[in-house]
Amino acid sequence: MTTTNRLAAEPTAVGASERRPVPRKRRESGLTNTRLWLWRIFLVVAFVVCWELASGRIVSELMVSRPTAVAERLWTWITDGTLGEHILVTAQATGLGFALGAGAGMLVGYITASFRRFGDVVEPAMTALYTMPRLALAPLFILWFGLGMQFRVIFASVIVFFLVYFNTHFGVKDVKGELIAAVRLMGASRREVAIKVVIPSALVWVAAGFKLSVPYALIGVVVGEMLASDQGLGYLLQRSANQFNASGTFATIITLLVIALLLDFILTRLTGRFLGWRSKGALNPL
């Protein structure tokens, strides 16, 4: 949406479309927006209708269930408290894992970028660990931390750590030396340079790392719950699938989808408060 608006604003900024009558342009973009949303909603509705019609006729209901059955299952789980209980467990682990991983990632990323020599020593090891598929760590972590919440939290935080670490590291390295020099002349100490220049400047990168890693935190927790747990949405998913309960499986998947979207929305709102300046100005290629 934002992209569309920005693209539409670009020619005006460079003066190319100054002669275009303004009212027409407004009507155009207004219509486009409404139409766009109508199409989006239509797509979802059409999918659900097709699913309902196809189920039991073209595809076995045992495999794909049907939207009405999924809704029914969701309703039962919501009313009897099952869903709430499992959501709480998953959300807790995701939140904790994200906070731990993101906190550690920012700290280590900041240190390795600020102290170049240390960073040079550590970087190859970090890259090696990053390229390794982290799911492979799960059995080891189960061995170390057991089957409880601790394992899932740490597993998720390790996944988040690397994403936030690399973004912070490069974000801090990317800060313009010119800006630092200017602030140093004003009398800023090292600490003030960090607070006034380096951190705000790196925040764009860090925020991108956050956005990228929230879904991964959720994936880490859910996978952990599927592997070894008797609670959480991952467990619910695994149990439903094992019992050939397609409606339960889909109900859980839809719940996860909603949670992921919600988390992304919250994070975008939170980071947007600090990054509002980026959407200002007529021409912003980023």
Add this chain to the structure above:
Amino acid sequence: MARPDHATRQAQPSPVDRAGGGQPLVTLENLTFGYPGGETILEDLDLRVRQGEFLALLGPSGCGKTTIMNLVAGFVRPRQGTVVFDGAPLRGINTRVGYMTQGDTLLPWRTVAKNVQLPLEIRATPRARANQLVDSYLGMLHLSDARDRFPSELSGGMKRRALLARSLIYEPAMLLMDEPFAALDAQLREALHRELLSTVAQLRQTVMFVTHDISESILLADRVIVLGTQPAGILAEVVIPFGADRDLAEIRLSNEYLGLERKVRDLLRQ
């Protein structure tokens, strides 16, 4: 209007002729500079900038003009010789200068007012006083209407004025300007020249201005130092007699100006 009432500022230089008397604020003595292992960029340079003076350093690109600025700012140290600033040898970064370069060093996440306020935050100026100063400097540089805009929303000229306001607000003893208007079109440059001169006159600011543009140096400065190529040394010193409240449009057409321009051009050609 004098500099908006400031108790912290030291005694002003007497407003008598800017190019004349006056105590030296900066003295470069016997200065030699080169990067470690690299060739010599400056050799045996002697240079004095007096209180309240507008000094222009003129020379071809790569002649070490920017290096001189960086030495005065304390970003680099001389291989030989000393930089004496306000009576004491310079050690470390010189926080008593303002430095404006060709680059855009406004912090993009801060509004104009917040950018201009930044040096005051760092110097822990009380809030009420800081707000008052920001208002008066934004007013002086005609930025009051743009105070809440972000740098990306500003035109090139507005950015320059915001940078100038930010470099001046903490009342530096000296303002260093390294080709600050090089990236602007001629018309805008002329407007900013006028604005710079009136601001500098109001504040009786000492300025060291680097440029490779002959007319810019003559129009703005009280004294032009012409530098030769590497290792750079001073070729000549030209005193500009136009005074502080000069009318740029009129000067440009005067025979005196044309004579000076020819003189400097000949010096550079040598």
